[in-house]
Amino acid sequence: MQIAGLNTLGISIARIDYAPLGQNPPHTHPRATEILTVLEGTLYIGFVTSNQPAPNRNKFLSKVLNKGDVFVFPVGLIHFQFNPNPHQPAVAIAALSSQNPGAITIANAVFGSDPAISDDVLAKAFQVEKNTIDYLQAQFWENNHY
Numbered sequence: 023m024q025i026a027g028l029n030t031l032g033i034s035i036a037r038i039d040y041a042p043l044g045q046n047p048p049h050t051h052p053r054a055t056e057i058l059t060v061l062e063g064t065l066y067i068g069f070v071t072s073n074q075p076a077p078n079r080n081k082f083l084s085k086v087l088n089k090g091d092v093f094v095f096p097v098g099l100i101h102f103q104f105n106p107n108p109h110q111p112a113v114a115i116a117a118l119s120s121q122n123p124g125a126i127t128i129a130n131a132v133f134g135s136d137p138a139i140s141d142d143v144l145a146k147a148f149q150v151e152k153n154t155i156d157y158l159q160a161q162f163w164e165n166n167h168y
Contacts, residue, residue, distance in 0.1 A: 032121055040065065040105035040112040047127055048102045054123030056095040056116050058103065060087045063112025067093055069101035100128060133158045 025035070034054070038046060040063070058067070068084030086106075087093055095101040097119070105112040132139065133155075141155040148155070 029121065032119065034118040034121055034123055036116045036118075038103070038114045038116055040103065040114070042108050042111060043105060044111070045104040046102060047129060048100050049125055049127045050098055050100050051095075051118060051120075051123040051125055052098055054118040054120035055097045056101070056118050056123070057092060058087075058095065059092045059115045059117075060089055061113040061115060062089055063105060063110055064088050064107055065112050065114060066104045066106050067102065069095050069099045072099060129158075133161065 040046070058065075065087045066084065067087055068082060071078055071081045071083070073079055085093065103114065132144065138159055141152045141159065144155045144159075145152045
C-alpha cells in the first residue's frame with residue numbers, strides 16, 4: 023500500500039530496525055515466504071518446522087546472522103528475529119512473496135485475543151495451571167516486543 027509500484031505484483035518489502043536487545047517476536051506469515059537480509063548488526067533468528075511426521079516434527083532451527091547474511095523463512099512457519107547486542111542496533115530488509123502476507127504474532131493472538139480464549143482451553147493446551155494463563159492474559163500484549 024505504501025509503495026505503489028509494488029501493488030498487484032505479489033511481493034512486499036519492509037525495513038526492520040531492531041533496538042539493542044530488541045526483537046521481532048515469534049510470528050507467522052500465513053500467505054508468504056520471507057527472505058531476510060541483514061544490513062547492519064547481528065541477529066539471532068529461528069523458526070519451527072510444521073507438524074510433519076517424526077523425526078522432524080516441530081524441529082527448531084536457528085542461526086546467528088551477520089551483516090550481508092540472508093535467510094529464508096518458509097511460508098506459514100513460526101519464526102523470530104532477536105538482536106543479541108546490548109549496545110548496537112541492527113537493521114534488516116524483509117521481502118515477502120505476497121502483497122498481503124499477513125502477520126500473526128503468536129503471543130498476542132493466543133493470550134491477547136478479543137474476546138479471550140477460555141483459560142480452561144489454554145491451561146489444558148499449555149499444560150499449566152489456570153492462574154498462569156490468567157496472568158499471561160492480563161499482560162499488555164499490543165507492544166510486548168520492545
